[in-house]
Amino acid sequence: MKIKLIAKKIKESKKIVLFHHIMADGDSISCSYGLLKSLKSKFPKKIIKWVAEIDFLKERFKFLNIDFKDVISGKEIDKTWTGIIGDNAILERIYGSEFFQKTGYKICFDHHKNKINFKANIFYQDSTLGASSIQAYYIAKELNVKYNSKNAILALFGILTDTGFFKYSLNDYRPLEIASQLLKKIENNELDELYKSMNKKTQKDLNIQKFTLNNYKLKNGVAYLKWKHKDQQKLNIKPEDCAKVNLISNIENSGAWIFFIEYKEKNFIRIEFRSSGLPVNEIAKKFGGGGHQRASGAKINIDWNLTNKIIEETQKQLKIYNKKNKLD
Numbered sequence: 292m293k294i295k296l297i298a299k300k301i302k303e304s305k306k307i308v309l310f311h312h313i314m315a316d317g318d319s320i321s322c323s324y325g326l327l328k329s330l331k332s333k334f335p336k337k338i339i340k341w342v343a344e345i346d347f348l349k350e351r352f353k354f355l356n357i358d359f360k361d362v363i364s365g366k367e368i369d370k371t372w373t374g375i376i377g378d379n380a381i382l383e384r385i386y387g388s389e390f391f392q393k394t395g396y397k398i399c400f401d402h403h404k405n406k407i408n409f410k411a412n413i414f415y416q417d418s419t420l421g422a423s424s425i426q427a428y429y430i431a432k433e434l435n436v437k438y439n440s441k442n443a444i445l446a447l448f449g450i451l452t453d454t455g456f457f458k459y460s461l462n463d464y465r466p467l468e469i470a471s472q473l474l475k476k477i478e479n480n481e482l483d484e485l486y487k488s489m490n491k492k493t494q495k496d497l498n499i500q501k502f503t504l505n506n507y508k509l510k511n512g513v514a515y516l517k518w519k520h521k522d523q524q525k526l527n528i529k530p531e532d533c534a535k536v537n538l539i540s541n542i543e544n545s546g547a548w549i550f551f552i553e554y555k556e557k558n559f560i561r562i563e564f565r566s567s568g569l570p571v572n573e574i575a576k577k578f579g580g581g582g583h584q585r586a587s588g589a590k591i592n593i594d595w596n597l598t599n600k601i602i603e604e605t606q607k608q609l610k611i612y613n614k615k616n617k618l619d
């Protein structure tokens with residue numbers, strides 16, 4: 292029903308502007324740039340633009356060769372525009388949120404469980420989906436978008452990112468079903484390039500792996516690592532480079548794994564929580580964060596005593612969880 296409403300509004304709108312969330316990931320790219328490409332191919336006469344964090348996207352998604360020709364600064368946005376944000380329902384997490392707020396009609400679609408914290412005209416939420424790019428696909432399908440190799444690969448990219456190449460979506464057949472449709476349109480060499488890029492390891496990556504494996508701790512079922520500023524300096528890396536908590540995923544006798552990453556300049560610690568079942572979003576929430584049951588995040592002030600409390604809390608919750616589920 293929401294999909295039909297969104298399609299109808301897109302058809303009616305003369306000017307559409309898409310947004311991505313801050314620190315965009317593959318799913319966010321699919322829902323903004325990918326959907327933009329699909330909509331432009333279907334509606335060549337409409338004005339369709341996006342607000343993009345150009346420098347960040349250029350650096351992080353080099354391999355996508357994003358063309359930024361449809362990017363607008365946002366200043367020209369007013370009530371005559373329809374704004375679309377996918378993969379996020381938190382106003383502060385929209386890149387260019389002040390411009391999003393100026394749009395006359397707001398469409399939001401998201402696969403997170405979080406409550407939306409702004410007024411949207413249409414809010415299409417489905418937390419059973421492993422990626423919001425699947426929602427973007429449903430919207431495009433409703434509009435009869437024809438896929439070619441370029442926009443199909445952008446759609447697939449989000450699905451691969453958020454499902455971990457279909458690992459996290461378990462027996463949900465929809466990501467694979469949609470991927471199988473998209474694959475019919477994708478050139479083999481392009482997919483080969485995408486897979487290589489998504490799995491590429493740099494020397495920096497290897498240094499991060501080496502440090503992680505040498506320094507993580509595992510206690511009472513919780514694996515964790517504290518990425519302090521001095522260690523980042525030694526490895527000549529930025530805090531955002533450290534956000535790879537799955538380097539310590541699924542170690543035998545562990546049920547949850549956490550990275551605490553110090554952002555010295557910005558004066559906070561970013562926390563990445565992951566688990567093999569424990570609802571870590573409940574723990575993240577207690578410390579001002581949120582996310583999915585098995586993948587959540589939070590941000591706290593730089594306070595290493597508090598990180599110890601978070602580890603203890605996770606150990607405690609894991610013990611309860613394991614007992615309840617007869618895992619110990």
Ligand SMILES: [Mn+2]
Nearest residue numbers: 318378423453
């Ligand atoms: Mn997502």
